[in-house]
Amino acid sequence: MKNISILGATGSIGRNTLDLIQRERDKLKVVGLTGANNIRLLAESAIKFNADIVATSNDNKFHDLKEMLSGHQVEVCAGINGVLEVASRQVDWVMSSIVGSAGLLPGLKALEAGANLALANKESMVAAGPIMKRAAEAQGVKLIPVDSEHSAISQVIRGEERDSLSKIIITASGGAFRNLTISELIDVTPEQASKHPNWNMGQRITIDSASLFNKALEVIEAKEFFGLKASEIEVLIHPQSLVHAIACFCDGGMKAHIGPSDMRHAIAYALYEEKRFNLPLEEVDLSKVGTLDFEKPDLLKYPALKLGFDVLEQGGLAGAAFNAAKEEALDNFLDHKLSFLGMADVVRATMDELSSKNQLSSEVELEAVIDIDRQARLIAKIFVDKF
Numbered sequence: 510m511k512n513i514s515i516l517g518a519t520g521s522i523g524r525n526t527l528d529l530i531q532r533e534r535d536k537l538k539v540v541g542l543t544g545a546n547n548i549r550l551l552a553e554s555a556i557k558f559n560a561d562i563v564a565t566s567n568d569n570k571f572h573d574l575k576e577m578l579s580g581h582q583v584e585v586c587a588g589i590n591g592v593l594e595v596a597s598r599q600v601d602w603v604m605s606s607i608v609g610s611a612g613l614l615p616g617l618k619a620l621e622a623g624a625n626l627a628l629a630n631k632e633s634m635v636a637a638g639p640i641m642k643r644a645a646e647a648q649g650v651k652l653i654p655v656d657s658e659h660s661a662i663s664q665v666i667r668g669e670e671r672d673s674l675s676k677i678i679i680t681a682s683g684g685a686f687r688n689l690t691i692s693e694l695i696d697v698t699p700e701q702a703s704k705h706p707n708w709n710m711g712q713r714i715t716i717d718s719a720s721l722f723n724k725a726l727e728v729i730e731a732k733e734f735f736g737l738k739a740s741e742i743e744v745l746i747h748p749q750s751l752v753h754a755i756a757c758f759c760d761g762g763m764k765a766h767i768g769p770s771d772m773r774h775a776i777a778y779a780l781y782e783e784k785r786f787n788l789p790l791e792e793v794d795l796s797k798v799g800t801l802d803f804e805k806p807d808l809l810k811y812p813a814l815k816l817g818f819d820v821l822e823q824g825g826l827a828g829a830a831f832n833a834a835k836e837e838a839l840d841n842f843l844d845h846k847l848s849f850l851g852m853a854d855v856v857r858a859t860m861d862e863l864s865s866k867n868q869l870s871s872e873v874e875l876e877a878v879i880d881i882d883r884q885a886r887l888i889a890k891i892f893v894d895k896f
């Protein structure tokens with residue numbers, strides 16, 4: 510029996526993970542589940558999967574969650590300490606699928622407790638990749654990518670020599686506004702940005718897909734997972750979202766990963782620790798697709814992507830600052846206090862401010878990451894009023 514916990518079990522990735530576990534209940538045992546505000550779904554999942562422990566990150570929801578689970582043999586906890594308690598339970602495999610930098614400490618705790626970690630929470634790799642990798646190495650456990658592009662990269666480079674790899678191409682759908690011009694982006698709303706043409710995901714990553722902030726995070730995530738330099742990563746807009754990554758080799762050969770736009774493919778690959786699982790997902794019918802398009806992104810339209818490459822080159826604490834400033838800008842866009850294009854302006858201004866004070870070049874240690882995250886949010890908040 511493989512023991513499993515899911516951090517962020519009520520979200521899009523968490524629910525897809527439970528959907529896979531449901532198919533193999535005789536081999537997979539759910540130990541811990543966490544969520545935030547959707548405690549009804551959290552309680553239902555805890556009962557359905559017979560979990561040992563659940564936590565809501567929202568302290569105010571503790572009593573209601575406890576009430577919903579009364580009469581069931583499940584430990585209930587709340588707050589960040591409750592989430593960390595779940596993460597520290599000894600299991601074989603943990604899905605890290607909390608959204609945002611809130612996923613960093615729980616994911617790290619799971620690694621320190623000796624679990625193989627499937628990482629959907631790209632923010633923790635962007636902010637603290639070296640810390641995550643050191644923790645995995647110290648415990649001798651696996652850190653497995655779940656992001657579809659990174660799962661695809663690990664599938665196409667498998668069995669290849671690192672020296673023979675010349676470049677990785679990561680694709681981007683272009684998100685909700687891929688057919689709009691820059692001037693048409695001036696007035697777009699969070700509601701419009703929340704409609705992804707190809708993927709069904711949480712709201713924050715969906716908006717980040719429209720601005721390409723998501724791709725910027727993924728470029729940094731690719732550096733951390735696969736040790737790539739900026740010059741070894743290219744992003745291409747691929748509206749069909751069927752080719753997720755392409756590895757280019759020194760002999761001119763290329764290997765592309767084609768898969769359905771369904772996260773269960775990448776989650777299953779991580780769940781079975783990079784072995785194939787027989788999933789009843791619809792096969793991509795290339796004869797129906799007909800054409801696969803690729804084009805270079807317009808960096809004027811997608812300034813976030815250029816920022817992502819700059820952060821990758823900068824290294825140090827730049828990833829943590831970038832992610833925090835982006836989260837603050839996104840919160841303000843969601844609150845209608847900042848325009849869609851203003852998000853990149855705020856992030857760029859925040860990064861410039863921190864760089865000018867030479868605050869980003871320190872070693873990536875946990876305390877420094879937490880401190881720069883806090884500073885970046887404060888500075889970004891000030892810039893929100895200026896853009």
Ligand code: NAD
Pocket residue numbers: 516517518519520521522523543544545546547566592605606607608609611629630631632655656657708709710711712713714772
């Ligand atoms: P989501 O918004 O659907 O779910 C987020 C989960 O995190 C929920 O369970 C929520 O309760 C929990 N949560 C939110 N705030 C929290 C906090 N402060 N503390 C503790 N828990 C909190 O998000 P999602 O789309 O499932 O994405 C989850 C992660 O996976 C993100 O890092 C995202 O970038 C990444 N990812 C998602 C997809 C996708 O298809 N959805 C694809 C690739 C990567």
Ligand code: MG
Pocket residue numbers: 656657658727
């Ligand atoms: Mg992705």
